Amino acid sequence: MSLFCSFDNNLYLEILNLHFSLIYLVTNYLPLSNHTIIKYYDYMSRTKAIFLFFMLQITLVFAQSPPGYDLWLGYSEIEEPALLKEYQNTFKSIYFQNGNEMLHAAERELTTGIKKMLRKLPDFEKLRNSENTVVIAKKSNLESSLLKRLAFDFDQLGADGFVIKTVLFERKQVLIVTANEDIGILYGVFGLLNLMQQRESLKHIMLSDAPKVNIRMLNHWDNLDRTVERGYAGFSLWNWQKLPEYIDQRYIDYARANASIGINAVSLTNVNANALILTPAYLEKVQALAKVFRPYGIKIYLTARFSAPIEIGGLETADPLDLNVQNWWHGKVKEIYDYIPDFGGFLVKANSEGQPGPQNYGRSHVDGANMMAMALEPFGGNVIWRAFVYSEHDTSDRAKQAYTQFVPFDGKFRDNVLVQTKNGAIDFQPREPFHPMFGAMPKTPLMMEFQITQEYLGFSTHLVFLPKLFEEVLHSDTYSKGKGSTVAKVIAGSLNQKKLTGMAGVANIGTDLNWTGHPFAQANWYGFGRMAWDPYLDSETIANEWIKATYSQNPNFITAIKSMMLTSREAVVNYMNPLGLHHIFDTGHHYGPGPWVSELSRPEWNPVYYHKADEKGIGFNRTPSGSDATAQYAPELAKIFNDPKTCPEEYLLWFHHLPWDYKLKNGHTLWDGLALKYQQGVDQVKTMIVTWDDSKQYITPEQHNEVRMLLQIQLREAKWWRDACLLYFQTFSKQALPEGVNKPTKTLAYYKSLKFPFAPGIRPQWH
Numbered sequence: 001m002s003l004f005c006s007f008d009n010n011l012y013l014e015i016l017n018l019h020f021s022l023i024y025l026v027t028n029y030l031p032l033s034n035h036t037i038i039k040y041y042d043y044m045s046r047t048k049a050i051f052l053f054f055m056l057q058i059t060l061v062f063a064q065s066p067p068g069y070d071l072w073l074g075y076s077e078i079e080e081p082a083l084l085k086e087y088q089n090t091f092k093s094i095y096f097q098n099g100n101e102m103l104h105a106a107e108r109e110l111t112t113g114i115k116k117m118l119r120k121l122p123d124f125e126k127l128r129n130s131e132n133t134v135v136i137a138k139k140s141n142l143e144s145s146l147l148k149r150l151a152f153d154f155d156q157l158g159a160d161g162f163v164i165k166t167v168l169f170e171r172k173q174v175l176i177v178t179a180n181e182d183i184g185i186l187y188g189v190f191g192l193l194n195l196m197q198q199r200e201s202l203k204h205i206m207l208s209d210a211p212k213v214n215i216r217m218l219n220h221w222d223n224l225d226r227t228v229e230r231g232y233a234g235f236s237l238w239n240w241q242k243l244p245e246y247i248d249q250r251y252i253d254y255a256r257a258n259a260s261i262g263i264n265a266v267s268l269t270n271v272n273a274n275a276l277i278l279t280p281a282y283l284e285k286v287q288a289l290a291k292v293f294r295p296y297g298i299k300i301y302l303t304a305r306f307s308a309p310i311e312i313g314g315l316e317t318a319d320p321l322d323l324n325v326q327n328w329w330h331g332k333v334k335e336i337y338d339y340i341p342d343f344g345g346f347l348v349k350a351n352s353e354g355q356p357g358p359q360n361y362g363r364s365h366v367d368g369a370n371m372m373a374m375a376l377e378p379f380g381g382n383v384i385w386r387a388f389v390y391s392e393h394d395t396s397d398r399a400k401q402a403y404t405q406f407v408p409f410d411g412k413f414r415d416n417v418l419v420q421t422k423n424g425a426i427d428f429q430p431r432e433p434f435h436p437m438f439g440a441m442p443k444t445p446l447m448m449e450f451q452i453t454q455e456y457l458g459f460s461t462h463l464v465f466l467p468k469l470f471e472e473v474l475h476s477d478t479y480s481k482g483k484g485s486t487v488a489k490v491i492a493g494s495l496n497q498k499k500l501t502g503m504a505g506v507a508n509i510g511t512d513l514n515w516t517g518h519p520f521a522q523a524n525w526y527g528f529g530r531m532a533w534d535p536y537l538d539s540e541t542i543a544n545e546w547i548k549a550t551y552s553q554n555p556n557f558i559t560a561i562k563s564m565m566l567t568s569r570e571a572v573v574n575y576m577n578p579l580g581l582h583h584i585f586d587t588g589h590h591y592g593p594g595p596w597v598s599e600l601s602r603p604e605w606n607p608v609y610y611h612k613a614d615e616k617g618i619g620f621n622r623t624p625s626g627s628d629a630t631a632q633y634a635p636e637l638a639k640i641f642n643d644p645k646t647c648p649e650e651y652l653l654w655f656h657h658l659p660w661d662y663k664l665k666n667g668h669t670l671w672d673g674l675a676l677k678y679q680q681g682v683d684q685v686k687t688m689i690v691t692w693d694d695s696k697q698y699i700t701p702e703q704h705n706e707v708r709m710l711l712q713i714q715l716r717e718a719k720w721w722r723d724a725c726l727l728y729f730q731t732f733s734k735q736a737l738p739e740g741v742n743k744p745t746k747t748l749a750y751y752k753s754l755k756f757p758f759a760p761g762i763r764p765q766w767h
């Protein structure tokens with residue numbers, strides 16, 4: 001339907017028409033510009049226009065974004081009468097420091113939030129007066145008497161931190177949100193809105209918060225043709241064809257969502273990079289995005305293809321020690337900073353999975369990273385160099401390769417280089433022990449790379465709450481400086497006194513109405529941001545916050561759904577890769593099971609390489625009698641991992657090849673225990689469905705049905721995983737399934753014949 005389709009004299013029809021048009025507009029989240037509306041009014045009489053404008057206001061009040069579009073920023077109305085009254089008293093008169101576009105963005109957000117939660121807009125004042133009940137201003141803008149009342153040491157806040165405190169001032173309660181810098185005010189406003197979404201009383205609030213990690217970053221694996229490698233939520237948000245002129249409302253809402261959880265950096269493009277992004281035609285577009293993101297404190301990074309000097313620079317080599325190549329990168333960096341003065345830097349995947357890199361010229365990762373770092377240094381930019389490398393020429397254990405290639409270079413990278421390491425040594429599996437590099441490069445800033453998009457965890461179809469996984473990795477102890485040397489401390493820089501720190505998450509965001517494909521996958525974006533801000537946060541706190549901000553305040557709903565979310569990660573491990581199994585996915589798309597795949601040209605592309613099942617047993621021996629990958633961990637830990645009796649059972653088959661009749665801690669044989677784990681995974685999904693159904697009354701039928709349909713697919717696929725894997729492994733164990741495990745209804749041949757032409761997110765062919 002077009003906005004101005006039928007214009008007729010019947011006023012009623014016009015209103016209806018306008019309503020439908022508005023609904024159409026709002027549900028398609030097109031930005032409603034005043035200009036459009038005014039143009040419409042040009043065609044009719046003044047009275048009619050006034051009347052219609054009035055109706056428009058009513059429509060806007062009741063208009064809803066499409067389900068899920070608001071993410072955790074829906075700001076649902078406060079229904080608790082006492083709290084509503086308290087908030088209304090608190091927000092009578094707000095002094096909001098006037099300022100630049102960042103402060104304006106913060107003020108806009110506060111206005112939206114308060115209007116929605118309190119259904120009423122308080123007075124916003126630009127001049128400070130004694131009536132103000134809320135004061136939002138930088139420290140430098142606060143009067144000294146108020147500062148004295150606040151009694152706070154601002155040094156601990158840094159640039160990004162903030163304070164929210166209610167003080168008694170001139171016999172009146174005043175809520176203060178303050179910070180050293182504008183960005184702190186922005187985060188403080190989001191912090192305040194979050195407290196309100198958590199329904200916290202503000203009467204005696206005293207909260208100060210500052211991020212523990214500097215670079216809190218999303219990595220988009222978005223291609224220039226808008227496909228997204230390993231993306232399961234539609235197409236890329238970046239509409240290169242319409243940029244730089246056309247600014248999609250989505251860019252702004254994306255920036256708001258990121259800022260609300262403290263994300264301050266994004267790399268826009270796939271690490272399997274296309275050099276075109278570095279050409280002026282694209283830099284203009286990137287500049288337009290940078291302009292949108294800037295008020296929200298978000299810096300843009302680009303993925304730099306190592307061979308760009310050849311592809312777009314006309315050089316014959318990309319050798320990092322070649323003077324022309326160095327000059328080319330210097331020139332290119334300068335050009336980028338002309339477009340984007342606050343450009344973050346480059347994210348680089350080199351000499352990995354066919355990508356070009358310094359090794360093509362007999363140089364090392366350090367040579368490549370430092371060459372780019374030198375070009376970026378004068379502008380304050382960083383190089384984020386990925387450690388996800390493995391090579392077909394090295395036939396040893398793939399899990400050992402990144403460590404072998406990088407650890408010898410510890411301390412050799414320039415100061416503005418961060419080495420970005422995946423959480424585990426293989427590849428974003430449902431469960432992996434932490435990457436041994438985290439305990440082995442004290443002189444290098446190591447940046448964590450988590451994957452928010454669920455490449456190996458059921459795409460955007462399966463409900464899996466990833467903060468559980470993130471927390472497990474971050475809480476792992478590297479023992480690198482004795483007990484308590486957790487990965488979180490390495491990432492936050494406190495273990496080795498690092499100034500430059502970072503955490504990246506491979507984004508799960510796309511053009512889907514709800515951004516992430518599965519409504520609960522929004523919690524993974526949210527949770528990643530929260531943990532990048534504070535790697536010591538626990539997943540339960542995050543689940544709690546997210547449920548309240550997204551779905552409901554009802555305590556019964558919260559308790560039930562929180563427990564569903566918190567078990568969901570263990571469920572997926574159980575029905576896909578229990579007891580330390582890994583990478584037994586069908587190849588290419590990584591969706592369903594494919595433990596039988598053995599025919600691919602490179603050994604480490606075949607699942608059989610990872611599970612090594614035979615008649616004697618199953619598992620990858622990474623102890624000294626096998627690949628000796630355990631030697632990459634601290635001796636205390638290696639000792640624990642080396643002995644199957646002390647190795648945590650969740651990593652058993654990651655480190656050991658064990659006989660089928662090996663006795664597990666609970667007395668079951670390995671075969672029986674494995675089968676029971678698969679069954680447990682299926683049962684956990686069944687319980688998730690029961691929990692979801694029982695919670696139906698607290699949400700809308702649409703919200704309920706959306707997740708219910710997805711959970712039904714998840715259940716069917718959990719059974720598929722269980723049956724396909726057990727039928728296959730049974731060909732080696734030659735044992736019956738234990739009691740309690742459902743008998744497969746289909747044959748192994750059937751599962752082997754399944755094909756997935758529809759699987760999205762496949763990597764394109766690079767040339």
Ligand SMILES: CO[C@H]1[C@H](O)[C@@H](O)[C@H](O)O[C@@H]1C(=O)O
Nearest residue numbers: 221229230271272388427763
């Ligand atoms: C971007 O490529 C990806 C690739 O699609 C994916 O299967 C694997 O997880 O890791 C690669 C990487 O992290 O570089």
